[in-house]
Amino acid sequence: MAKERYIVLLDSQNEKSIKSVEKGFSVSVTSSEFLSKENRSFHIIDNNHAVLYKNLGVMVVDDVDEQLLTASISDSRSPVVYFEKEREFFPADEFTLIDDLKATVDQLNSKITELENFIRNRSMPKPAVTDLEWGLKAIGVDEARFTGKGVDICILDTGFDVSHPDFAERFIEGKSFVEGEEWDKDLNGHGTHCAGIACGYVRGDTGKRYGIAKDSNLKIGKVLGNNGKGTTSSIIDAIDWAITKKYRVISLSLASPVKLNEKPSPLFETVGSRALENNCLIIAAAGNDSNRPALPMPVSAPANAVSIMAVAAIDSQMQIARFSNGGLNASTGGDINVCAPGVNVLSSYPKKSANSGNYQILSGTSMATPHVSGLAALYMEQYPDLNAREIWELIEEHAKPIENLKYRDVGKGLVQVIREE
Amino acid sequence: MSGRGWYRLFVKSKMKTYFGVIQNGWSFKEVETKLTRLGIRVDTYYPKLKIVKFVTDRIISQIDFDFFITVEEEKDDFAIQ
Numbered sequence: 001m002a003k004e005r006y007i008v009l010l011d012s013q014n015e016k017s018i019k020s021v022e023k024g025f026s027v028s029v030t031s032s033e034f035l036s037k038e039n040r041s042f043h044i045i046d047n048n049h050a051v052l053y054k055n056l057g058v059m060v061v062d063d064v065d066e067q068l069l070t071a072s073i074s075d076s077r078s079p080v081v082y083f084e085k086e087r088e089f090f091p092a093d094e095f096t097l098i099d100d101l102k103a104t105v106d107q108l109n110s111k112i113t114e115l116e117n118f119i120r121n122r123s124m125p126k127p128a129v130t131d132l133e134w135g136l137k138a139i140g141v142d143e144a145r146f147t148g149k150g151v152d153i154c155i156l157d158t159g160f161d162v163s164h165p166d167f168a169e170r171f172i173e174g175k176s177f178v179e180g181e182e183w184d185k186d187l188n189g190h191g192t193h194c195a196g197i198a199c200g201y202v203r204g205d206t207g208k209r210y211g212i213a214k215d216s217n218l219k220i221g222k223v224l225g226n227n228g229k230g231t232t233s234s235i236i237d238a239i240d241w242a243i244t245k246k247y248r249v250i251s252l253s254l255a256s257p258v259k260l261n262e263k264p265s266p267l268f269e270t271v272g273s274r275a276l277e278n279n280c281l282i283i284a285a286a287g288n289d290s291n292r293p294a295l296p297m298p299v300s301a302p303a304n305a306v307s308i309m310a311v312a313a314i315d316s317q318m319q320i321a322r323f324s325n326g327g328l329n330a331s332t333g334g335d336i337n338v339c340a341p342g343v344n345v346l347s348s349y350p351k352k353s354a355n356s357g358n359y360q361i362l363s364g365t366s367m368a369t370p371h372v373s374g375l376a377a378l379y380m381e382q383y384p385d386l387n388a389r390e391i392w393e394l395i396e397e398h399a400k401p402i403e404n405l406k407y408r409d410v411g412k413g414l415v416q417v418i419r420e421e
Numbered sequence: 422m423s424g425r426g427w428y429r430l431f432v433k434s435k436m437k438t439y440f441g442v443i444q445n446g447w448s449f450k451e452v453e454t455k456l457t458r459l460g461i462r463v464d465t466y467y468p469k470l471k472i473v474k475f476v477t478d479r480i481i482s483q484i485d486f487d488f489f490i491t492v493e494e495e496k497d498d499f500a501i502q
Contacts, residue, residue, distance in 0.1 A: 158501065190501040228501040233438060233474065235499060240467040256499045266491035267472070270442045274470045285502040300502075366502035 003063040005045070005086035010057050010079040017079035018052070024072060025050075025064045060086070132209040134316045135197075135341030135371055140417035141212055148213025148377030152247040153198050155370070156238045157191030157254065159183045159222040161350035164192060164358060165204050166211075167218070174220030175241060177234040183222040189349050190228060193362055194253045195220065196348030198370035198377070203359060210347050210359075212374025219247055224254060232267070235302075239271055243278045248380055248388065250275065251373035252284040252308075253366035255300035264304040264333040272307025281388040283309045283373050285365035286336055288323040296326045296409070304334035309392060312410050313342020313368040318402050324365055326409045337392075338399045339410035340375075342368030375415050382418060394418070436478045438464065441489035443471045452488050459484060 010017060018029050030044050032053045041051045041060065050061035072078035132142055162172055162184040174183035186192045199218040200211025221238035224230040235254070242250050258264075275282050287300030303310035313321035320326075321343050327335040345367035349360035372395065379391050386394065399412040443452055449466050456463055456475055465474040473489075486492055 188501070224499070224501060229497070230499040231497045232440060232493070232495045232499070236440060236467060236470070236472065236474070237465070240470050240472075243469040253502055254499050255502050256496055265493060267440050267442060267493040270472065270490065271470055278469060288502045364502045369502075 004066070005060065005062050006064060006066075006069060006083050007086055008050075008059045008061060008069065008080055009082040010052075010059055011081045012079045013052065013054055013057060020077070021050075021059065021079060024078065025061065025068065027061055027064070029059065131207075133346050135345050135367075136209060136212065138316070138318075138341050139212075139371060139375060139415050140419065141209070143419050144212075144378055144417040145420060146378040146381045148199070148216030148374065149381050150215070150217065151213065151249065151377040151380045152217045152219055152245070153213060153249045153251060153373055153377050154219040154221055154238075154242040154245075154247040155191060155195045155198060155251050155253075155373075156221040156223045156235065156242070157194050157251075158188035158224045158226065158228060159186040159191045160195050160218075160220040161186040161189075161192045161348075164196075164348050164350065166196070166200055166202075166348055166358070170199075170218060172218045172220060174222070175238070176222040177237045177241075178222050178225050178230070181222060181225060183220050186350050187226040188224070188228050189352070189360065190253070190362075190366065191220065191222070191224070192350050193345075193347045193360060194251065194366060194370045196370075197345065197367060198249075198251055198374035200348050205358075212371065213377035216374070216377040219245070230254065236267075236271065239275065239282070243275055243280050246278075246280075248280060249373050249376050250280060250282045251370050252282060252302065253364070253369045255285050255287040255303060255365070257287060257289050257300050258298055258304060258329070258334070260298055261329060261332065262298070264306065264329075265301050268302035268305040269307055269333075271302070272305045276307060276389050276392075279388045281309065281376055281392055282307075283311060283369055283376065285369045286310045286312045287325040288313075288364050288366075290323050290325050292320060292322045292324070296328060298328040299325045299334040299336060304329065306333045306335075309337045309372065309395070310335065310411070311342075311365060311369045311372050312336045312339040313363070313365045314339050314402065314405075314410065314414065315343035316341070318405070318414075320405055320409045321363065321365070321368075323363075324368075324409065326406075327411070328408070330408070336407075336409060336411035338372060338396060338412050338415050339402070339405075340368035340371035340415050342366075342371075372415050375417065378417060382420075436476050438474060438476050438495040439481060439492050440495070441473045441475065441486060441492045443473060444488050444490050447488045449473065455488055 027050045052059045069083045072080040176183040201214035202209045223234040223238045284303035289297035313324040343363045396412040401413040461477045
């Protein structure tokens with residue numbers, strides 16, 4: 001066992017004081033005057049011998065009783081006024097210092113990791129969501145008891161950025177129907193935005209809620225290229241895939257414009273009907289071709305098919321969105337069924353550069369559509385025995401008419417969460 | 422080659438994609454056989470939708486597809502809203 005060495009400061013070095021020290025600590029004291037090349041201090045100092053450096057008034061002694069030293073400081077008769085353990089000093093080599101710093105950083109990192117794991121894994125309730133985006137408030141999500149748990153929502157769009165931090169812990173299934181482009185990347189951003197509204201939850205940075213059916217199962221079908229455009233083939237391929245997979249909701253934030261008095265496509269009419277027969281509800285954007293109030297345009301395809309739910313967009317002032325198409329072709333089909341928030345809607349978005357964020361505000365009937373899709377998932381969880389057609393009826397039944405807005409423009413009105421009595 | 426021949430070559434090379442919704446009472450096998458007899462290639466059959474995607478360079482308005490409810494040409498103008 002290594003011996004402790006002490007540096008002891010004396011206030012007096014007269015003979016009486018030295019003798020008192022020798023007696024008190026059972027050592028013989030050699031003055032530094034007698035040190036030489038042949039008689040070095042480390043040869044002398046042991047538990048029986050101490051060296052006194054007269055010019056300094058300091059004595060170095062080995063392995064004495066520390067309690068005795070402490071007691072002697074408070075003893076007015078003792079010459080000892082202070083003591084400390086001998087310290088080790090090293091040459092200040094830069095690389096040694098750097099190595100020491102590195103070792104300290106490593107230790108610190110290890111502690112931080114340990115703390116981080118502890119915080120992440122501890123079973124504490126997450127802070128309550130205190131604020132919601134305007135669209136979620138407008139449809140009553142703040143009062144929703146359901147989260148779409150277990151309901152498969154399929155977003156057919158430009159793909160999805162699976163690296164988005166808000167979806168890091170989600171299992172997302174997908175397929176691309178666009179040649180040479182992958183479903184799990186979204187170079188456009190539109191699909192990630194729509195998926196966030198329907199299936200997201202809260203912002204990672206502020207905690208503000210922007211998504212509706214947070215516990216739904218997000219399914220992605222890439223049917224639009226990175227340029228935001230697609231074909232009948234990719235859409236039909238994807239709908240067939242989604243129905244085969246038994247997904248309950250298909251959300252189509254896409255459209256192809258139609259002319260005034262143009263009849264709806266019998267093809268999409270059939271697709272919507274077959275989806276409903278397979279317990280799958282297709283919800284589609286009414287389209288953005290209008291320039292209101294002067295120039296409203298008819299509901300686009302495929303939303304103009306009567307077997308597909310058509311969604312118009314309103315703003316936070318409960319006004320019809322300038323661009324939102326309306327039921328102008330009512331005689332041939334093509335009504336609006338319901339409306340939902342579609343102006344200045346915040347949702348998840350791919351981070352496209354170091355300076356851009358993970359969120360974006362967009363407007364369109366594209367944004368209104370996933371509000372209804374997410375809500376449909378809440379209904380499906382709330383009423384598990386109802387089929388897709390009945391869920392559709394329930395969505396329309398609970399939609400709230402908006403004062404001064406026409407049925408032609410908003411259908412049955414603004415969709416609403418069903419509040420349980 | 423005459424001018425008319427060049428025209429035929431141009432029309433023949435213009436293949437188009439169509440979607441046919443199968444009438445009730447017809448099976449895909451029967452429809453496939455009929456289309457093959459008409460010289461039309463089936464691209465995809467969607468069993469859940471009972472829709473056939475096919476490709477042809479023929480003018481479809483001149484063909485009697487009694488086994489389809491409707492036939493529509495592929496569109497490529499679907500876009501984000």
